[in-house]
Each structure stands twice: as structure tokens, then as C-alpha cells.
Amino acid sequence: MLNSRPGSSTADLRWTHRLAVVLAVATLLLIWVGAMVTTYQAGMAVPDWPTTYGYNLFLYPWKSWWHGPFDLFIEHGHRLLGAAVGLLVIGLVAVTWRSSSNGYLRWAVCGALALVIFQGLLGGMRVLRDARTLAMVHGCVAPLFFAYTIALCAVSSAWWADGSSLHGRPRQDLILPFGWAALAALLIYVQILVGAHVRHVPVAAEPGFFRAVVLFHLTLAAFVLLHVAGVGYQALKRAADRVVPRVACILASLLILQLVLGAGSWVLKYGWPMGLADRYRWAAQTTLVAGSLPFALTVTAHVTVGSLLLGLAVWLVLRTARPLLVEPTLAGEESACRGRSSIVKATGGWTYPMAVCEPAGAGQ
């Protein structure tokens, strides 16, 4: 049976995909601004929620916002951008439900809506209860939401629908890159959670608590580095298509950048470690400046790149998982195929145009 129920083609999903990409970019920007709010400790710059000093969020006088204190500027800006992301998600839901009959995708975008509402409520509760713990949870859900938007970009893309990455590899070769990518995503997210504890350490915490989370963060960073190197190796050796190794290389490069940003954040916040300032003139001459732009940009970039790493890892997971969603026998047979065409498979309302075999010599 081919397709007894209506499904979605790549053409249907074109606007869903475009909106998902815009949503992912906006979310990353939102994370950057949110990280800036934390860097400048401006989370309580506006003491009420969902209103801003009694005004409706969208009706707060723009002059007061633009020319007000910097804390107010970034906190209210964060709220406006958050609202814009919320509206984008609503738009995404509307477009998807209108143009696609794909049940999974429809509910997947509803999941994004639920997640963004949850995230907004967390942000609001953080303000209303003036709870720094909630600020940290809010900061931990943000990368998760970003990864979710990346996943939406992936499953609404042409390559997902096309399944062109199927051919050329036996199934057992496809499992390893997927497994490594999945573990990378998990490790990166755990690292983000630990990093949030470093960043949001309560002022009344004991030094032992901070020492524990910092050492855990550093150890995990080493593990992530080694693991991502492994992901690159697996991708180069076994990936079903050429895009996966490229993205794995970007992931590794970003990770190195992330390590540099992490070290930079530490030095700009706490000075040179390991007694360097007692031995070297360049270290001894360093005077830190509270609230300086280099510090704010470095630490904010560290937070943002962390989310970006998670997003890329999730993308790799889906890209490497895509061939595995095909029946093993089919994949084995397709490995012997030359050329591509489409077959359509509808399962649960989702139509999958797959790479299929054409008879040898066809088209020649």
C-alpha cells in the first residue's frame, strides 16, 4: 500500500521549514540577550510581570526603554524578544496545521508552543518570586528550546523528507555515528547544566559547592572534547553523506572556540589562575574591570555558543538517525542501488519520500 492517507511533501513544509529556521535564529539571539541579562544581573530590573512597570509589555513607552538604565534596556528588550519568539512559534503552529496533515509534525510544533510558554512562565516566576534558582532553570530550558527549534528545522527540511542520505552505507555502519552524536548531545547538555551552576552560584553558597561545580565543569569539558573528536572520527569514517563530517568539523571547531571563551571568561572574571600573576609581568599587570564590555561579550558568547553546540549536536543526531528510520532490509537493498527516485511512505499520517532503487542500467 502506498499512501492511503494524505501526507505532506517538501513543498507543503517549505513555509514550516522557513519559519522554523527564523525561529531558531531568533531563539539564539534571545539566548544571547538573556545571557546578557544574567551577565549584568539585570533580571530584576523590571520588578513586575507580565507587565513592565504596570504597562502592557508592548505598550511600555519606548523612550523610557531606550533611554532608561542599561539594566532596564536589556531586561525589557529580552522580554520583547521573548514575546516575538512566542509569536513566531504561534505562527509556526498555524502554518504547520494549515499546510500539513502530518500528525507528528503538527504535534511537534505544538510541543514547541508548550515549551515556549513554559519557558515564559519560568521567566515570569523568576521575577515575581525574585528567585535566582528559577533564573538558572530558565537559563537551562533555553538551550533545550533552541535544540528543539533545530530539530524542527531538521524534520521540516527537504533532506529529511527526501531521505537522500540513505544510500551507500550498510545499516550497521550508520548506528555508530548516530550513537556518538546522541551521546555528544547528552554530554553537551549536562555540561550546560553544570555551567549554569557555575554561573548562577548563590552568593550565600559555601566555597566547597563552587569548587565542586567548577571542577566538574572542567572535567566534563575534557570529556566533551574527547567525545566530539570521536564524533568527528566516526562521521569521517562512517557517515552516510558528506554533510555530516562537515557539521562534525564545525562542531569540533566551535567546541575549541567554546573552550577559549570559557578560559577567557574565567580570566576576565577572576584573573589569571595558578599564581601566574606572581611570576609573570604580563599576568601581574592585568587589572580586571567589573562590567567591562570584553568580559560581558566573552561570557555571553560562552553561554550562546554552548546552546549552539547543543543545537548542532541535535542536528547531527537527526541527520545520522534519518537513515536508521528505514527498514533494515530496505536500507540494505538500497545500498546496492544506483541513482535515486522517490517512494512515498505514509505512516501515522507522515509521508516519507525515500530514496529507492531503480533497476540497474535504468536511465542509461
Place this chain on the structure above:
Amino acid sequence: MSGVGNPEGIGSQGRVPAPIAGGSAEVRIGGLGRLPVRRFVAVLVGIVLLASFGCGAPVAEFRTNELYLIHQEFKSEPLPASKRRELQQNLKDLMVALFGTPDEPYFPEVEGVDIRRVCDPVKLQMAAGPVRLERSGAPRGLYREHCAHCHGITGDGRGPTAEFLNPYPRDYRRGLYKFKSTPAAEPPTHEDLQRILINGIPGTAMPSFRLLPEQDREALIHYVRYLSIRGQVERTLLEATFQTGDLDLTEISLEQLKAPENIEFVKSVVADIVTRWAQADYQATPVPPPPENFESAESIRRGRELFYGPIANCVKCHGETALGDGQTTDYDEWTKELMPNEPDKVARFLATGAALPPRNIRPRNLRLNVFRGGRRPVDLYWRIRNGILASGMPAASMKPDDAPPDDPRLTSDDIWHLVAYVRSLPYDDLSAPQHLPVYQRERQ
């Protein structure tokens, strides 16, 4: 072409797919079963729990000076557990009555002292409490925003990040400050604290707050003074219990403290300390003008003689080479309270979490051209003239005006010559031989 309403399941390319030879065209989608709503919610809850693990946000409250309490016990005798608890509770109650809490600080009135010059209640409010912004745009919680992570809520130098920092953040509770213009035992002037906040301390984690608005820095200065005064009062009350017996806090509850003689004693303790801080601004050591030959070759030569001589004896700690490699086994005043040469006592301090592991104080490497308290000649003059009591650097032994001419002690001109020599050291060949071109090194 749209797939909606396409009963034949035509793909995006608009072609009818050909069946795979020998196989079914149907493909099973692994892992995508029923809608995973429950799993989704479970994952979210898990994330929230994981994210909040270990961060029950401890309450921001002033800690009792456990370090000094243990120190006093070592000096006299350990208290029975019940008396110890009584003492801790009474001391805590008394301190709250006198100085309030981190969220609601209070500063006691002292006769004859304008407390607005020492600890202005308005500025204290700006610096105290959690970080937020008033409707008027006025900031609140500046201390927690900028200082508490290192210096701690109580100002005990035991904020969460303290253990990673070298040197450890300053413990304000003794009222001791290193870089100041007043004589060793006196509190710093307002200007001294202002200078440190603006310039920061190079080579340490203490940043410059020059980007902060001036009123914010002022609020921080007043709050730091508040923590120092609070800490000094607490220490004096512990001494009164253990040493002088003026006020036995193991016996007297807050109610009994209302007895006139007890109130008078507490008032006098507070008044003494606050008065010293109020007068600090007038205690700055006067700086005479440098001699005419200051920083000339002759001045530097004289400074060198004094550096290695028996009176100034700088060489003892800063070393023959001035690299800070002379005396390196000493401890600063804060660490000495841990009795660092007695390991079992140190272990007791560390076990209670009242202190960080002791570290030796390192004399400054004078060839780095970095002077933490400022590199202006006047800064160095004050350092040498007054010493840095807290770090073990003694004040210069000064010749009185009426001393005979052959008195070997130092004059203010001598101090200036020492300043000249110290300032010349970074440019000495020994300081940067690696920067010389190769041919010059060979010639030498």
C-alpha cells in the same frame, strides 16, 4: 506539488514511486510510536529537577565569626557544647539587634558621630539586600551584585568563589586593610577605599569598578565600612566573653542584656569602633615633599644602601634580588588567627568550615613593576612609611625630630630614596635580561 489530498501518495517530485523489486514499498518508522506527550512532560520535569539540583539557594544571612570563636577557645579553654550554643545564639541575637540583617541593615546611633559620614543609612539600603532596580531606577543589592561572591555576605572573605582566588578575598571583619594612607593600625580613609574601588588591584581578582556610577561606588564603600564595623564589634564582644569578662554571652540572654550596665558596655564598644572609623579621614600620614635629588642616580644609590641596610632591612623579605624570595614562610594577619603552624588546630578550623586552607604570604616581587596598592611615588611612600601591618610588612623606623644627628633611624628623605630605588628596580638589567638583544647579552 502538495501532498495534501494526494491519495496516491505522490512524492515531492510528483512522480509515482516505483515499487522496490522484491521488497515492500512500505517503510516502518522506528521509534515514532504514539505521541510522546507524557514523555515530553517527564523530560521537562527532569530538566527542572536536574537544573535545580544542589541549589536550594541558601538563605543570605550573617554568619557568626566561628573562626574567632574557635581561636578564643584555643586561647582560653573550649566551651561545653550547650554553653557554646548559648553563646552563638546570644551573639547572633545581639548582632541582629545592633546591626540588622543583610536584607535590612541597621546602623546604631553613636553620640557625637555623624553616622551619615561613616555608614549612611540611605547608601546602606542601596548596597544591601537582593539585586534589583527600584521603580525610580535606583539600584539595590549592589554588594551582592559586585562583591559578595568573593567577599561573602558577612564580609568574611569566604564567598563561594574565594577558594579559587589567590590571594584570598579580604576578610573585612578585622577592619584591617593593606593599601591605605593611614598608620598601620588605623582604618583606611574614605579616599583610600575609593582609590581601590576605582583602580582595582592588578594581578588579583579584585576588579576596578571605574565603570560603576559614583553613587554606586559610594554605597559600596559605606557598606564595606558597615561590615568592618559590625565584624569588629562582634570580635570585641567575643573578647569580652573569653578574656576581659565584661560581658559573658554564655550566660546573658538578649533580655538580660537590657540591664543598664550591659547596654552601656555594648554602647561603648560600638562608639569606640565607630569613632575610630569616623576619625580615619583625618589620620592620613602627611607626605613631605621629596628631596630635590629624588630619583637621581645619587638618590637611587642611597635607596639601595637602605634597602640592604639593617634599619630598613627590606632585603629580609624581598630577597637579595628583590624578586620577593626572601622570607616566604610567613603568614598574613588573617591566616595567623588559624594558628597555621599547629596542624591539629588548623584541621579544627577547616573542619568547621570557618576558614580556608592557610597559604604563605608572598613578599612582592619588586621587579615586576606592579605594585598592588598603586605605583605612584606617594603610594610607595605610604607603604614604606606605614608598612602593611596585615601582611607582616613593618612600618619604617622613623627618626624623631629631636633625635641626635647620628641616630641611624630613617628620615622622610630616606623613605623617598627607598621609593626611588624601588621604582628603579623594574628597569634594572636583572629585571628583564631576556629583553636584551642577543649581542648585548653575549657582551655582558
